[in-house]
Amino acid sequence: MYDVIIVGGAGAGLTAGIYAARRALKSLIITKNVGGQALETDKVENYPGYFKISGSKLMKNFQKQAIKSGSEIVFGGVNEIKEENKEFVVKTDNAKYRSKSIILAFGKTPKSLDVEGESKFVGKGVSYCTTCDLPLYKNKTIAIVGGGNSALEGALYGSEIAKKVYLIHRREEYRGFECFTEQVKKKKNVELVLNSVVEKINGDEKVKSVVVKDLKTNKTKELVIDGIFIEIGLEVKTDFVKDLVKVDEKGQIVINNLCEAYYPNTDRIRPGIFAAGDVTNIPFKQIVVSAGEGCKAALQAYNFVHGIKETGVTADWLHKKK
Numbered sequence: 001m002y003d004v005i006i007v008g009g010a011g012a013g014l015t016a017g018i019y020a021a022r023r024a025l026k027s028l029i030i031t032k033n034v035g036g037q038a039l040e041t042d043k044v045e046n047y048p049g050y051f052k053i054s055g056s057k058l059m060k061n062f063q064k065q066a067i068k069s070g071s072e073i074v075f076g077g078v079n080e081i082k083e084e085n086k087e088f089v090v091k092t093d094n095a096k097y098r099s100k101s102i103i104l105a106f107g108k109t110p111k112s113l114d115v116e117g118e119s120k121f122v123g124k125g126v127s128y129c130t131t132c133d134l135p136l137y138k139n140k141t142i143a144i145v146g147g148g149n150s151a152l153e154g155a156l157y158g159s160e161i162a163k164k165v166y167l168i169h170r171r172e173e174y175r176g177f178e179c180f181t182e183q184v185k186k187k188k189n190v191e192l193v194l195n196s197v198v199e200k201i202n203g204d205e206k207v208k209s210v211v212v213k214d215l216k217t218n219k220t221k222e223l224v225i226d227g228i229f230i231e232i233g234l235e236v237k238t239d240f241v242k243d244l245v246k247v248d249e250k251g252q253i254v255i256n257n258l259c260e261a262y263y264p265n266t267d268r269i270r271p272g273i274f275a276a277g278d279v280t281n282i283p284f285k286q287i288v289v290s291a292g293e294g295c296k297a298a299l300q301a302y303n304f305v306h307g308i309k310e311t312g313v314t315a316d317w318l319h320k321k322k
Contacts, residue, residue: 002028004301005090005099006071007078008106010036011287012277014062015294016103016301021070023302028097029066029073030090035059036107037234037278038287039132042157047287055131058287078106081244088272101301104241104253104261104275105294108234108285113145117201118230125207125227130154137227139163143210145198146231147171152180154231159187166223168193168212193223201228236279245273252281259297274301 004020006013009031020027033039041055050058067073076092081102083089090097110128112118118126127133130144134157142162144154147169153176158165167184172194174181184190193212199220200211210228213220236251246254246262253275255261261273276297277290302308 001087002026002097002099003305004028004101004103004298005030005088005097006103006105007031007081007090008036008104008277008279009034009063009073010038010059010105010107010277011062011290012107012279012294012297013103013105014059014066015291016105016276016298017066017071017073017294018062018069019295019298020103020301021066023298024070025298025302025305027071028099029071030076030078030092030097031073031106032075032077034063034073039129042131042153044287055287062291079240081241083244083272100305101272102274103259103294103297103301104245104273104279105277105290105297107278107290109237110230111233111235113198113230113232115198115200117203117207121201121203121207124205125203125225126201127227127229128231130157130229130231133227133229134158134161137162140226141224142166143168143193143198143223143225143228144231145169145228146233147174147176148231148233149176149180150233151231152176152184154229155184155190156180156187158229159184159190163189165190166193166225167191168196168198168210170197170215171195198228238279245270245275248281250281253279255280255282258300259293260300272304274304 003025004027006016006029017029038055038059045052080091088099088102138161141164143166145168155167195215196212199213202209209222209224238247238251255275259274259276260269261275263270274297276293278285
């Protein structure tokens with residue numbers, strides 16, 4: 001039995017783990033990876049205390065601090081959360097956990113192409129993070145799918161590592177910053193594949209090629225590649241909690257200023273369930289904002305677990321562990 005289970009291991013979830021553990025709550029963080037979207041950022045220059053740091057290193061620091069504070073971390077995906085006898089049961093692929101409170105902080109999920117071969121080759125040539133996995137493709141041929149800044153930055157990064165980069169986009173023009181677009185066009189080893197969509201990803205043990213369809217001619221061609229990076233944006237995946245908490249039209253979890261969630265389709269606070277970070281309806285999606293929201297959610301979870309009603313200012317540094 002845990003005092004709090006935190007679903008998600010990036011800025012909001014790890015910060016919640018730090019503050020919850022420092023309040024002497026028995027805390028468990030369940031996450032698919034450590035870092036979430038921050039792993040895609042090569043340079044973070046707007047997080048206080050760091051003039052420049054990679055997103056992956058910043059998140060590793062968060063992780064170390066959460067563990068040092070006393071939080072446990074389990075890797076895996078959460079399939080179901082339900083309430084039983086005023087306790088919450090959290091089910092993953094491999095286990096079942098019980099908790100007095102829940103903090104939902106699982107952020108956004110990379111969008112998928114939903115084409116044949118994509119799910120089969122995840123981790124075997126299909127990736128959703130150029131920053132994380134591009135170094136594995138030194139002097140190889142890769143494809144990057146997308147038309148925004150993430151795809152363009154990925155192509156620039158890939159041009160320095162890979163032998164050949166195909167940049168596939170369904171439109172004639174890219175949606176990212178013009179400065180990135182112009183830089184990409186100057187790279188000799190980057191081939192622009194415009195007005196085109198991926199129809200199929202082929203391979204055996206790993207990715208071998210991708211079938212691309214030209215939307216103007218309807219003709220298809222096969223590109224021989226070693227890996228494909230899908231950079232087409234992010235989405236909120238809250239289907240597994242939509243019967244548990246209130247979500248808005250974008251699928252974001254609706255919270256109040258104390259990070260408390262509501263019963264579905266009502267304005268009644270759902271006791272014991274809190275949410276923080278990019279998975280919520282807060283307007284600003286930044287690491288520092290997510291960290292602050294994670295802190296608030298943990299402190300309010302502490303109040304809930306201990307039956308504290310008042311919400312006055314409490315200095316964390318004055319707290320002593322039990």
